[in-house]
Amino acid sequence: MIVASQTRTQIIHASKVDRHALCPSRYKAELSAGRGATCGQQLEDGLFLHQMLRDFCSTMKGGGLGSDIDELIESRSRRFHSFGERAADVRAQATAALWSARAVMDRLGATVLDVERELCSSRMPVAILPDAVVAGLHLMLKGRLDVIALVDETLLLIDWKTGHFLPTDDSLAALPSSLVYEFLARHAFLKEHTSLPVETIEIAQAQVPTGETVSAVLGDEQREASKVFIREMAINLDARTFPARRNARCDWCPINGECELYQGDVGEAF
Numbered sequence: 001m002i003v004a005s006q007t008r009t010q011i012i013h014a015s016k017v018d019r020h021a022l023c024p025s026r027y028k029a030e031l032s033a034g035r036g037a038t039c040g041q042q043l044e045d046g047l048f049l050h051q052m053l054r055d056f057c058s059t060m061k062g063g064g065l066g067s068d069i070d071e072l073i074e075s076r077s078r079r080f081h082s083f084g085e086r087a088a089d090v091r092a093q094a095t096a097a098l099w100s101a102r103a104v105m106d107r108l109g110a111t112v113l114d115v116e117r118e119l120c121s122s123r124m125p126v127a128i129l130p131d132a133v134v135a136g137l138h139l140m141l142k143g144r145l146d147v148i149a150l151v152d153e154t155l156l157l158i159d160w161k162t163g164h165f166l167p168t169d170d171s172l173a174a175l176p177s178s179l180v181y182e183f184l185a186r187h188a189f190l191k192e193h194t195s196l197p198v199e200t201i202e203i204a205q206a207q208v209p210t211g212e213t214v215s216a217v218l219g220d221e222q223r224e225a226s227k228v229f230i231r232e233m234a235i236n237l238d239a240r241t242f243p244a245r246r247n248a249r250c251d252w253c254p255i256n257g258e259c260e261l262y263q264g265d266v267g268e269a270f
Helices: 014-022 024-033 035-058 069-075 077-081 084-108 169-174 176-192 220-239 260-266
Strands: 008-013 111-120 124-129 132-151 154-161 200-207 213-216
Touching: 008 014, 008 220, 014 024, 014 132, 014 176, 014 220, 024 220, 035 069, 035 084, 035 111, 035 132, 035 154, 069 084, 077 084, 084 132, 084 154, 084 200, 084 213, 111 176, 124 220, 132 176, 132 220, 154 176, 169 176, 169 200, 169 213, 169 220, 176 200, 176 220
Parallel strands: 008 132, 154 200
Antiparallel strands: 111 132, 124 132, 132 154, 200 213
């Protein structure tokens, strides 16, 4: 039983906050069912590609040219064999992803500072209004940044995407995860690197192997809107309540048959 006066801390991770913001009820259902179980092969391939991208980008730190891609691919031959009949396909995906990543970094003119960096904020009271907080409830922000790079006086936070879709620039700016990444970069990473000449923090997603990139610099309006979703997630986790929220993906939600909000809007069968 939770006592109101107790100090509680909820950890809000950048990888989860967008799904909760879309619909807390679906987020809870996916968490309970084990989201990875529903997309096993895709998840396995994505994790492996991210490992390859990490190893490749690590050799670009401080302005390095990066590994020879063919040599890096060849050094992972044993790992490719573990994919069995899909080995050749995964090898081709990895090769295309690395060449795409090199093209993205060259096009951006970015100097890699860090790779797959896990960052965490200090504890912060959860506010519901500017002059009121939830008694005893705190939150901590966490997130892993695929690439932290510098372009002139801009700190660039790159998230590699191996799926089929990227948001628009405006949609990226509206994601609560973008605020989490910006906050962690400003209040965790830059506190460790005070000599960096940073004036702006830019959030970017780069799709491999297409090389398509979207980016955004957050404004105050986006920050305030995202704070609402982050606070809501902390409060829901604390109370263990996850209400449904109507959104553009409700028609394809795997639990819409059990969702009273959705069923109430659908009405009688045709």
